[in-house]
Amino acid sequence: MTARSVALFVLAAVLEIGGAWLVWQGVREQRGWLWVGAGVVALGLYGFAAALQPSAEFGRVLAAYGGVFIAGSLLWGAVADGFRPDRWDVAGALVCLVGVALIMYAPRSG
Secondary structure, eight states, rough: OOOHHHEEEHHHHHHHHHHHHHHHHHHHTOHHHHHHHHHHHHHHHHHHHHHHHHOOHHHHHHHHHHHHHHHHHHHHHHHHHOOOHHHHHHHHHHHHHHHHHHHHHHHOOO
16 A cells, blocks of 8 residues: 555656656747646546545645655756756755655554
């Protein structure tokens, strides 16, 4: 179940960050409405990916996804736009991912 959850977080990050990037490219870089439309579709699919998480707790899933989004955004920027995260970016992303693990996968009673 944890592997499925992690895979869904990765899929959600690709869809949300990729969708936002496509909209950014379409609007800010004047690549056109086709890019914007593809971004909107990807953003809509992100909502479905998030809804497929095994946890039934919406707040928990979205709070944890926030940490995945932070780390994924830095990675996307590095790969797609040549952004080079510094050590503080990397440290912050790692702290966020530890938070994700605590929120989603820490043992709970009841």
